[in-house]
Every structure is written in C-alpha cells, then in structure tokens.
Amino acid sequence: MRFTFGKALLFLTFTYCGPLQPAMALDVVNFSVAGADDELEDELKSASLVLSSEGDAEKDSRDVFAAALAEYGQLVQTLYANGYYGGVVRVRVDGREAAQIPPFDVPGSIRRIDISVNPGPQFRFGTAKAAPLAPNTEMPDEFRTGEIARSVTVQQAVDVAVLGWREAGYAKVDLAGQTITANHANAQLSASLAFAPGPKVRFGKLRQNTESAVRTDRIARIAGFPEGRVFSPDDLETVAKRLRRTGAFSSVTLTEADTLGPGNTMDIGLALVDEAPRRFGFGAELGSIEGLQLTAFWLHRNMFGGAERFRVDGEVAGIGSQHGGIDYYLDARLDQPATFGPDTHAFVFGSLAYEDEPGYISRSAGLGGGVKRIFSDTLEGELGAALLYSETTDVLGDRRFFLFALPASLTWDRRNDKLDTTRGTYLKAEAIPFVSVDTGGTGAWLYGDGRAYRGFGAEDRFVLAGRVQVGSVFAGNSNDIPPDYLFYSGGGGTVRGQPYKSLGLDAGGGEITGGQSFAVLSAELRAQITDKIGVVGFVDAGHVAGGSLFDGDGNWHTGGGIGVRYKTPIGPLRLDVAGPISGDTGDGVQVYIGIGQAF
Incomplete structure (x- = not known):
C-alpha cells in the first residue's frame, strides 16, 4: 500500500461483536527496509507496534490485528520525521494485506506478519519560509533551502516562530496559514508558514x-x-x-x-x-570506625496557613564509634516565603547539641534568624544573625563561649540530580563572622565546597566526579575560637579509609586538636554495570594546618577504595570499602554504608 505526501490514512479503533477469539501469540515478524541506512532502519523498528507484540502471549488476535492496522500510520510518521515522503509501507497478515482485511473479519489466529518498507528518496527543502517573525528570532538552521526536509524540522520552525512572538508579548500569536508541497520528481519539499501575531498583550x-x-x-x-x-x-x-x-x-x-x-x-x-501538610522521614549511615548515625525529621508545610514551612531535625551519631562518644543534635527552623517580596523569605531557627568528638566535648545552643534570597533557579543566598552559646572541654580545659554571629552563605547548584548526579556543578561558600559577647574578641569562620561531575558513554554510563573542600578560621586571639569551629580530617565526609577526625594538630600527651585551616580533595570514577548496580573507585586526600592553609605547621593523609551502588527510588544505596594510602593516622579497612552518593 503506497503513501505519498498530502495523503493521510486514519485507522479508527473498532469494537468487534462476534465470538471471542482465543489468545494466540504472534510467532513470526519479518521486518525489512529496502536500501535504508542502519539509523533509519533502527528508528522504524523502534516505532513498530507489531514488533513489540511479537511473542506476547497476553495479546489475542484482535490486539495483534489492531497493531497491524496502526502500523501503517506509525511507520509513515517515522518516514516523514526523517524526510521520506514517497515511501511505500506494506503490512501482510498471514499473507494478506492488513488494510484490505474487513474489520469484522478478523482472523481467528495470526501467526506471521511481514512488514516491508521502501523509503524512497530523502527529500530536501526547496523553499523554507516563515513570516512575519518577531525581532531577533533565530529560526532552526535545518529550516532552510537544501537541508533535509524532516517533518519535525517544520514543526520546530513553527514552535520557534510562535515562541519568538510570545516572548515579545504577543500571547495570542497564531499560525494563520501554511503551504506545504512535495515535488516527488525532484525530491523537494516546499514549506511556507504565515503567522498572525495579534495585539501585544x-x-x-x-x-x-x-x-x-x-x-x-x-x-x-x-x-x-x-x-x-x-x-x-x-x-x-x-x-x-x-x-x-x-x-x-x-x-x-x-x-x-x-x-x-x-x-x-x-x-x-x-x-x-x-500537598499533604505533614511529613516525616528518617535515615541511617554506618561506618565501621565512626559507628552508626541515625537521623529523622518532622515537617509541616503550612504551619499558620501562609505556606510557612516548619521543620525539626534530630540526629544521634557515633553509636558504637571507636573514636569519641555519642553526639546528639536537635534543630528547628521556621521559613516564611515571600516575606520581603516574592523571592525573599524570612526564617528563624534554634538548635541544641552535645558533641563528644575525638578532640573536644561541647554542649551548645543557638538561636537566630535571617533572610533567604532566591536569585535564580540555580543561585540562592542566606544572611542571618544569631546568638551562640557553648561550654567546651578540650586540651585547654573547660571554657565558655558566648558569641554574636552573622552567618551567611551563597549556593550555586547546577546538578541534574541531587542524590545521583551525573552532570553539572555545585558551589557553596559559607562565612560566619563573630564577636565574643564576653571578651569583645572578633573572628570569622570560612568554608567552601566545590563539586563537578562529567558523564560520558551511552546515557552517562560512566561519571567522573571531583570535590574540593577548603576552610579556615581566624581570630585576634586564638582562645576566642570555639573547638567546634576548628577543622579535622578523616572519615566519611572527608577522607575515607582514615579514622574519623584522626588528622589534626599534635597537642601533646597523645591528644590532638583541630587546625585553623584545612583542605580535602576527592575524586571518584563511577560506572553503571546494570540498570540497578554500579561500582565506584575513589581516592581522597586531606590536609590540616595550624595557621594559614599552606604554612609549614600541617600534615596530609590520603585514603582510597572501591564501592558498590544499588539504585532505589530514594537514591542509590551506598557501600564503600576503603583503607589508608598515606599518613600515620590509621590502618586497616573501613566500611561505610548509606543512602546517596558520597558527594
């Protein structure tokens, strides 16, 4: 059966009122394309409804016959999309042309369907015009004389022209007329598109x-x-x-x-x-040295009827840890959208924490508020003011800190998937200038986190991921720096394969304290083996210094290993096995289990 441009065959679905037919599988489908390139043949086969029915025992003869009738339109549409307007499509059902079988005489069983496609010549544009166009509208490069005349290109030209007028304020622009002519003798398609912009809206x-x-x-x-x-x-x-x-x-x-x-x-x-107003969730991570970390949250999306978002987060970490004790955290935050305009929100927060870390013990509380500004889909910033109180015990003894701080952050997030990124970048900068309410001493804590991801191979089967973390804290008097503002390296968030917070500065007597500067470099190569299972190779390096980042009073250590990822609806399940590569802060193998990629 021959289809030429300008003619369309519409196959309507029908209801068969005769005796029910037994379910019979389609055993054989022969699909042939005359003289076509492999790419066109693959597209035609992918579009075939009959091929998808082959061997499906759940489909009876009526289903298979319906697919055979729809096959003509399906394949012709695919030919048009690739610039073939003189193609011939034949679909034979057990030797009979499907289009010639009466719809009320469906065969009781169908065992064989033969599909043959002769694409004919590929057409090119003779004329490709669209007018009038809005100022600065750039039409597709493919929509011009001499280019392959794909039907999708004509549709793209219509879409671009309409969008150009809409972006100029003409919301009711319409395609007022179109003249599309196929010259089969010259294998040319002429397309003229006329638009009616209407009034500016x-x-x-x-x-x-x-x-x-x-x-x-x-x-x-x-x-x-x-x-x-x-x-x-x-x-x-x-x-x-x-x-x-x-x-x-x-x-x-x-x-x-x-x-x-x-x-x-x-x-x-x-x-x-x-949305349902309330939500809760929980998570867990396990490290062979760091122990078990449990997290949970409760969220109300419309606290006072104005879309206020109230969230409480709790965390218990270090359960069974071989370094330090158990840590407890409780945070609450209330966000009100559009407080100072549609893109500027306000928030208040409070926190309580008890930290039993390798270098210190801290009991702290914080209370503050601030504003959050949404600059774009990928860029946002926060600026706040807070009172922070803590009582600490470290190598310098028992101390108390009462600080007024101005925490600020700027986040630029261009990742395609936050839990399982394959492409994009992520940059976050944080700063906390502070002044001691007790002594009047001043200082600032600075931190930066940069990540980059590059996927390659079919469907980003392989991903190269890199991360850089840098931080520094300084004050006129180092005694005004709280211990939890100092930096350590080692463990799941920094250098895998090294014990948790094992790299710091030697404080004597076998004790360590944090440094005033640190840097961590991480690299991963991820490979997707199946739809669900992936493997990862990684290496991390960490540096902690007493003063500036690259002064002589500092040390490096590195770690690396391999991991397995298993995809779940909430993100990949992560299992990493790592060990030290250099440095004297640890030995042996460490295991990390969690949800989501390491970074």
Missing part, C-alpha cells in the same frame, strides 16, 4: 479557581503575579516556580484566558492542589 488578573488551605492573600504574595506588565512566558513560569518551591502544593497549573479583556489584557487562571 498585558497581564490581567490572577484568578484562583480552586480551594486551598493556604490563604488567598499569601498565595498572591508568594506568586508575585506581574499584573499590568507586558506578557512574558518566562514571567508566567516564574510565578509557577515560586508557588511550587514552597512545598505546600503538589500541583500548580496556570491557564491563559481564551479571550482578551479591555486594553488587550489577559487574565490567568490558577489551579492548585495542596
């Missing part, structure tokens, strides 16, 4: 048309709808993103009004579906 009202537990005034404030401004699809998407990132809604849908209002204004309909 301004945003009208945002009209909420669903109920929500979040107050209407708060929804409007969070959305930051640009009423009165020239229409922009980017502005519309920004409104949706602001609402989604509160976490209070499981669905956010914006709909443009069909007709324009006075002054060419366009109202936008808003449909919201609330």
Whole structure:
C-alpha cells in the first residue's frame, strides 16, 4: 500500500461483536527496509507496534490485528520525521494485506506478519519560509533551502516562530496559514508558514479557581503575579516556580484566558492542589570506625496557613564509634516565603547539641534568624544573625563561649540530580563572622565546597566526579575560637579509609586538636554495570594546618577504595570499602554504608 505526501490514512479503533477469539501469540515478524541506512532502519523498528507484540502471549488476535492496522500510520510518521515522503509501507497478515482485511473479519489466529518498507528518496527543502517573525528570532538552521526536509524540522520552525512572538508579548500569536508541497520528481519539499501575531498583550488578573488551605492573600504574595506588565512566558513560569518551591502544593497549573479583556489584557487562571501538610522521614549511615548515625525529621508545610514551612531535625551519631562518644543534635527552623517580596523569605531557627568528638566535648545552643534570597533557579543566598552559646572541654580545659554571629552563605547548584548526579556543578561558600559577647574578641569562620561531575558513554554510563573542600578560621586571639569551629580530617565526609577526625594538630600527651585551616580533595570514577548496580573507585586526600592553609605547621593523609551502588527510588544505596594510602593516622579497612552518593 503506497503513501505519498498530502495523503493521510486514519485507522479508527473498532469494537468487534462476534465470538471471542482465543489468545494466540504472534510467532513470526519479518521486518525489512529496502536500501535504508542502519539509523533509519533502527528508528522504524523502534516505532513498530507489531514488533513489540511479537511473542506476547497476553495479546489475542484482535490486539495483534489492531497493531497491524496502526502500523501503517506509525511507520509513515517515522518516514516523514526523517524526510521520506514517497515511501511505500506494506503490512501482510498471514499473507494478506492488513488494510484490505474487513474489520469484522478478523482472523481467528495470526501467526506471521511481514512488514516491508521502501523509503524512497530523502527529500530536501526547496523553499523554507516563515513570516512575519518577531525581532531577533533565530529560526532552526535545518529550516532552510537544501537541508533535509524532516517533518519535525517544520514543526520546530513553527514552535520557534510562535515562541519568538510570545516572548515579545504577543500571547495570542497564531499560525494563520501554511503551504506545504512535495515535488516527488525532484525530491523537494516546499514549506511556507504565515503567522498572525495579534495585539501585544498585558497581564490581567490572577484568578484562583480552586480551594486551598493556604490563604488567598499569601498565595498572591508568594506568586508575585506581574499584573499590568507586558506578557512574558518566562514571567508566567516564574510565578509557577515560586508557588511550587514552597512545598505546600503538589500541583500548580496556570491557564491563559481564551479571550482578551479591555486594553488587550489577559487574565490567568490558577489551579492548585495542596500537598499533604505533614511529613516525616528518617535515615541511617554506618561506618565501621565512626559507628552508626541515625537521623529523622518532622515537617509541616503550612504551619499558620501562609505556606510557612516548619521543620525539626534530630540526629544521634557515633553509636558504637571507636573514636569519641555519642553526639546528639536537635534543630528547628521556621521559613516564611515571600516575606520581603516574592523571592525573599524570612526564617528563624534554634538548635541544641552535645558533641563528644575525638578532640573536644561541647554542649551548645543557638538561636537566630535571617533572610533567604532566591536569585535564580540555580543561585540562592542566606544572611542571618544569631546568638551562640557553648561550654567546651578540650586540651585547654573547660571554657565558655558566648558569641554574636552573622552567618551567611551563597549556593550555586547546577546538578541534574541531587542524590545521583551525573552532570553539572555545585558551589557553596559559607562565612560566619563573630564577636565574643564576653571578651569583645572578633573572628570569622570560612568554608567552601566545590563539586563537578562529567558523564560520558551511552546515557552517562560512566561519571567522573571531583570535590574540593577548603576552610579556615581566624581570630585576634586564638582562645576566642570555639573547638567546634576548628577543622579535622578523616572519615566519611572527608577522607575515607582514615579514622574519623584522626588528622589534626599534635597537642601533646597523645591528644590532638583541630587546625585553623584545612583542605580535602576527592575524586571518584563511577560506572553503571546494570540498570540497578554500579561500582565506584575513589581516592581522597586531606590536609590540616595550624595557621594559614599552606604554612609549614600541617600534615596530609590520603585514603582510597572501591564501592558498590544499588539504585532505589530514594537514591542509590551506598557501600564503600576503603583503607589508608598515606599518613600515620590509621590502618586497616573501613566500611561505610548509606543512602546517596558520597558527594
């Protein structure tokens, strides 16, 4: 059966009212493509509905016959998408052309289907025109005279032209006319597209048309709808993103009004579906030296009816640790979105902690607040003020610290998947300037974390990942620096294969204390073996110094090993086995188990 451009065959589904047919498997499918390249043949086979039915015992003869009828349109569409408009497709069911079998005379059994495709010549564009176009619209390079005339290229040209007008404010642009002609003698396709931009449109009202537990005034404030401004699809998407990132809604849908209002204004309909207000979760990590770490959180997404987000986190770490004792942490934070404009939020927080670490013991509490600014989809920052109180015991004895601090951070996150990244970068910088309420001494704690990921091979089967951590703390008097502001290296978060916080500065008597500067370098090569299982090779190196990062009063150690990853819906299950490579801070093999990649 021959299909040429300008003709379309529509196969309708039908209901068969005769006797039920027994389920019969399709045993043989012969699929042949005349004179085509391997890439086209692969695309045709991938599109074939009949091939997907081969050997499927769950499909009876009616299902197989329906697939055979739909095969014509499926394969012709694939030919058009690749620029073949004179192709011939034949589908024979046990020797009979499928299109010629009456729909009420379906064979009782189908054992063999033969599919043959003769693509014919590949067409190229004779004429490729689109007008009028919005200023600065760049049409696809493939949409021009002499290029392969794929049907998808024509559709791309329409989409680009429409988007250009919409970005210029013409929300009701329409494809007013199209002339598409195939010259089979010359294997050329001529395409002329005409657009009607319509008037320049301004945003009208945002009209909420669903109920929500979040107050209407708060929804409007969070959305930051640009009423009165020239229409922009980017502005519309920004409104949706602001609402989604509160976490209070499981669905956010914006709909443009069909007709324009006075002054060419366009109202936008808003449909919201609330997320379940409460959520809790937990996690665990196990290290052969560090012991067991248990974490849990409780979250309320709409605490006071304004999409306020209240979260409590608890952690118990070091259970069974061979270095130090058990640590306890409790943190609570309340975030209010759109406090100072749609992209600037406010938060308050409180924390309690007891840390029994290798170099010190600390009992601390903190209370503060601040603002969070969303600059873009990938960039955000925080600035706060806090009072921090701690009582510590270390090599210098029992001490008390009462600090006023201004914590700040800036995060640039371009990872494609936060739990299992294959491409992208991540940069975070933190600073905590502080002043001692007791002594008036000043200082600052600085930390940076940079990560980069590069996938290669089919579907990023292999991933090269690297991480750099650097930190420094300084004060006019080193006695004004709390022990938990000092840096150590070793363990799962820094150098795997070395004992937890085993690298610091020698304090005498077999004791160590943290350094004022540190750096950690990590590299991993990840390989996906099956859909679920992956393997990892890694090496880490850590450096701790007493003063500046590269002064003489410092030491290095390194560790490395191999790991296995098993994909789960909540992230890869991680098992790493590592040992020391250099340094005198530990020996033997260490094991780490957790959820998510190491970084």
